[in-house]
Amino acid sequence: MKIRFILFAATVCLAVSSCVVMSPKKYKALVAERDSLSMRSNAMQDTVAMLRADTMRLHRELRELQGNYEGLKGTYGSLNDKYTALNSNFNASSSRVNELSSDLKKREARLKEVEDALHKRDEATNALKDKLQKALLGFQQNGLSVDIKNGKVYVSLTDKLLFPSGSIVIDARGKQALEQLAIVLNKETDINIAVEGHTDDKKVINLGQIKDNWDLSVLRSTSVCRYLTEVEKIDPKRLTATGKSQYQPIDPGNTADARTHNRRIEIILSPKLDELYNLIKQ
Known part of the structure; x- marks a missing residue:
């Protein structure tokens, strides 16, 4: 080993004339x-390899992120769009709810007004009925x-109370009843008056100008209206005369009593409802 080292050193010295002879110790050092340095280089290469691997991993993670x-x-953009749409x-x-809430309050106020008007009408109708029953x-x-039917007062008078059989001329007893009725109606000027004539289903025979039950029902109705306006001085603008003939019976039977009930004059009294109609139209 020493011989090889000496030969190596001698060769080096001969090859490089300016070279200084190196001691074995220095050579070993x-x-x-x-x-x-070689080990450090290897370690550094390993470190570089690790760093490259980490760099590749970080690049991969960065791409994933x-x-x-x-x-x-x-x-986020989609959710933001949805949020904007939802908002x-x-x-x-919210605007529609406020609008409907305001409209509901107005309707409730109108409903209250209509209910109050109906309540007043019912009170007036009941009071009128009481007055007529007493009179x-x-x-x-x-x-x-x-x-009382449907908020109206019905005064029903059988034909025998007003007219002789087959006649359209009001008799004395009928005039007394109409006089008492007129006393109340002349005091209650806000009452509309409809006079309806009704007959039974037996055909009219040999009554001169009266051709049928239509004629009889209408002419009896107009006779009552004339008496109330001409004698009792009720404003004609308040009255309406109609004839229903035999087609609105109150008793559908074929007996004599049924026919007696069906031959009648109905005086229908209803409070003027202009205020109520105006409320409903609003």
């Missing part, structure tokens, strides 16, 4: 330093009745 970020960004819908719905008390056993 150089060799050791070389080996140390960028992909996730873009996805989240897109999701717009909410504002529109016509003496005629109620002779075929007169006072009832």
Whole structure:
């Protein structure tokens, strides 16, 4: 080993004339330093390899994160659009709710006004019925009745209370009943008056100008209207005369009593409802 080292040193010295002879110790130190540098180089290469691997991993993770970020960004944009749309819908719905709430309050106020008007009408109708029942008390056993139907007062008088058989001329007893009725109606000027004539289903025979039950029902109705306006001085503008013939019976039977009930004059009294109609039209 020493011989090889001496030969190596001699060869080196001969090859390089300016070279200084190196001692074995120094040579070993150089060799050791070389080996140390070689180990460090290897370690550094390993470190570089690790760093490259980490760099590649970080690039991969960065790409994944960028992909996730873009996805989240897109999701955020979509959610933001949905939020904007929902917020717009909410504002529109809120405005509609406020509008409907305001409209509901107005309708409730109108409903209250209509209910109050109906209540006043019912009170007036009941009061009118009481007054008529008291005024016509003496005629109620002779075929007169006072009832309320659909917010109106019906004064029903059988034909025998007003007319002789087959006649359209009011007799004395009938005039007394109409006089008592007129006393109340002349005080209650806000009452509309409809006079309806009704007959039974037996055909009219040999009554001169009266051709049939239509004629009889209408002419009896107009006779009552004439008496109330010409004698009792009720304003004609308040009255309406109609004839229903045999087609609105109150008793569908074929007996004599049924026919007696069906031959009648109905005086229908209803409070003027202009205020109520105006409320409903609003």
